[in-house]
Amino acid sequence: MGDRRTALITGSTSGIGQAIATAFAGAGHDVVLTGFGDPGAIESLRARLERDHGVTVRHIGADMSRPGEIEAMMRSALAGFGAVDVLGNNAGIQHVAAVDEFPVDKWDAILAVNLSSAFHTTRLALPAMKARGRGRIINIGSIHATIASPFKSAYTAAKHGLAGFTRSVALEVAQAGITVNAICPGYVRTPLVDAQIPDQARTRGISEDEVIRQVILANQPTRRFVGLDELAAIALFLASDAARSITGAMIAVDGGWTAQ
């Protein structure tokens, strides 16, 4: 294995994925960014990571709900870099509705992006990892990988599924130098969450600070958001040699949420 390592993080044009991709670039990995967004903003992120960290960074704009696009993405990444040493399955979407009113297309999309995409990236990344005798697969779960909330049936089903997938693949590759884990965050302040705050404040007639403490963080005992820096640090640790015996684990980073 050469010295250069490559990290492919899905959904890394925003939020948690971007923070993790940035951390891996900072640690000297070549990086494949994936995800949607304004092309100019994505290109400036890509160029900034290359400039700041002296690594190669590519963006591949594949749709994680489409297996054919995932295959093309993985083929292109493997051809360009030889292997994906660190695979971060992070792309995710949400929809909140009662199960008997849940739009069928939203159910299918959530299962495809939040669960099945990890199957496709994993099955396509593993052969090169096995050939190198080393690999790290880091899935971004959620508290909803282990507990449930009403009106989030698709998200909870997908994240519970991702937990089972993580454990099963971890067992399959346990002797191949490859670890497979899930980081399970509580609420993290990303554009996704930010967008809800002003609406909630208006609807409930309370301040944005009150929305954060009384609504969003009501079940998060620390009453503060999990920091992007915390998740990036754990991902880096999981990719290190020191974490070689951590596999099949659901790592809760939820301010005590699931301890209740």
Ligand code: NAD
């Ligand atoms: P985000 O909306 O900021 O980022 C999501 C990323 O996924 C973006 O880059 C987006 O372009 C990409 N994406 C969405 N659909 C895609 C598709 N079809 N194909 C390709 N890329 C697609 O969200 P985030 O808050 O950073 O969430 C990232 C992950 O963390 C998700 O899996 C989410 O479930 C999980 N998570 C988030 C929180 C939170 O509080 N923010 C908590 C627990 C778990």
